[in-house]
Structure formats: structure tokens, C-alpha cells
């Protein structure tokens with residue numbers, strides 16, 4: 001069921017599940033806690049509980065058409081859930097359709113995206129959920145436009161305000177929404193989620209401490225580290241090719257972690273880098289010299305990896321070919 005996807009937030013999820021099962025759901029909640037700990041996922045689970053065609057113990061099944069449309073984001077602007085009864089507000093989200101916002105959630109967004117749509121009942125006659133991301137970005141004016149509706153929403157309409165800066169929520173808004181707290185995720189939960197997102201275990205251990213229990217922060221750190229590692233590999237290869245003797249190349253082969261997938265990733269970046277440099281030289285009117293040969297050597301190495309030649313041997317052979325072409 002849809003709340004099963006929200007990992008490591010037993011307290012928050014327990015609160016919401018009990019309210020759902022007991023039919024005591026409040027009409028307005030504020031989910032407070034750091035970014036990247038599951039607030040939005042929990043909001044989506046709550047939305048599915050309201051729109052699902054076949055709820056199971058009060059929760060969305062996660063599989064029916066309505067559940068799927070609730071969590072499928074439209075490809076075209078505004079990029080919001082496809083389900084008409086799941087309304088998402090966020091600063092700047094509607095810029096492309098004419099609600100220009102540089103700062104804060106405007107009163108125009110509250111009126112045009114939200115209030116104008118609340119006059120009609122929910123689409124399928126079930127529930128409707130309004131999710132406001134970074135709700136602290138409502139200013140006095142937009143908050144005032146919302147207050148009355150937040151206090152007494154139309155039938156079957158529920159509000160979920162998301163914020164990582166609960167103290168910056170306006171008091172008028174805060175007092176009308178029931179708090180549900182989301183804690184930073186524990187390390188073992190982070191490990192599970194990041195592994196499922198394909199982050200290598202060694203990287204996970206490096207970013208855990210920096211991330212402070214936030215999946216989005218961990219992914220950002222992991223990515224920065226990857227970017228750095230890739231750049232270092234490209235420069236290492238360049239030095240190895242141009243060095244007067246093969247010692248740099250040998251050092252690189254020995255230092256490389258021998259993992260096939262990691263090497264494939266690095267080689268793909270390497271081929272793209274050299275190909276880009278060759279194009280730039282051509283555009284500048286300089287005939288690219290070694291780069292096309294280098295690209296061919298990298299592509300050859302990728303083919304050898306596919307044929308399960310040992311990564312260290314592949315790398316060594318490639319560097320040798322490149323040095324010969326240099």
C-alpha cells in the first residue's frame with residue numbers, strides 16, 4: 001500500500017494511518033521536517049488514499065488508475081500530478097503558464113490555481129488533496145487569500161502543507177494546520193534507500209555523515225563526488241597518454257578500482273570528453289590530431305569490457321594504444 005513506500009518515518013506514518021483507519025483525518029496538516037526525508041512521499045500516499053478506486057484499509061492501493069495518475073507528473077508545463085484531484089502549489093511552478101513568480105507563492109497562484117478549482121466538487125466524487133510545497137513561502141497576502149478555505153475547506157478537500165522551515169510559517173497558517181513531524185532518516189534507512197537508488201555502498205558511507213539523514217542531500221553529495229571522480233579520471237588518462245614514459249599509465253591501471261560498471265561509466269565520460277574536444281578543435285578550424293584516435297581506443301575498450309575482458313587489462317591496452325597515437 002502506498003504508505004509502505006515511506007521508509008523510516010514510523011511515527012509520522014503511524015499517526016496518519018491511525019487517522020485514516022479511524023476516519024478521523026484532519027482537513028489540514030503541516031508536514032514539518034528536513035528536505036529529503038519523505039514528506040512529499042507521505043503527502044502523495046495520503047492523496048492516493050483519497051482518490052483510490054479500491055482503497056485497502058483506508059489506504060491507496062498504489063496500483064489502480066487513480067493512484068497511478070496521482071503520482072504521474074505531466075510531461076508538459078506545469079509539471080504537476082496528472083490526477084485532477086491532486087493539486088500541487090509551489091513557488092514558480094506555474095511560471096510557464098503565465099503566473100510569473102520570482103519570490104514567494106503569489107496570491108495569484110492561490111486564486112487561479114487553487115481557489116478557482118475548489119468551486120467544483122472532486123472529480124470522481126471522492127476526495128481532493130492540495131499539497132503546498134515550501135508552504136513558508138506564502139506571504140501575508142497569499143496566506144490571507146487562503147485562510148478562510150484552510151479553516152473551512154469544501155467537502156472532501158484536504159490540505160497538506162510541506163515545510164522544512166516550520167518556524168517561518170505564518171502564525172495564521174500554522175494555527176490552522178495539525179503538525180506531523182518528520183525526523184532525519186536513520187543511517188540504516190538511508191543505506192537501504194540509497195542502495196535502491198543505485199548509489200554504490202562505498203559512496204554511501206562517504207556521504208552519510210554529510211547528508212544529515214536527508215536522501216536528497218545524500219544524492220547531491222554522491223553526485224558531486226562522482227562528478228569529481230570522473231573529472232579526475234579523465235585528467236589521469238590525459239597525463240598518462242602524454243607522459244614521457246609508461247609509469248603514469250601503469251600507476252593509473254593499478255589505482256583503478258577493478259569494477260567493470262564503474263570503469264564503463266568512466267570510459268563513457270572519457271569518450272564523450274575527447275569527442276567534444278575534437279569537435280571544438282574542428283569548429284576553431286584546427287584539424288583534430290590525436291583525439292579521434294583516442295576516441296576509437298576508448299570505444300574499443302568499451303567493446304572489450306562488454307566481451308568480459310578483465311577491466312585492468314582493458315585499461316592497460318587502451319592506454320597503450322592512446323600513447324602510440326599521441
Ligand SMILES: [Zn+2]
Nearest residue numbers: 052061064067
Ligand atoms: Zn488505488
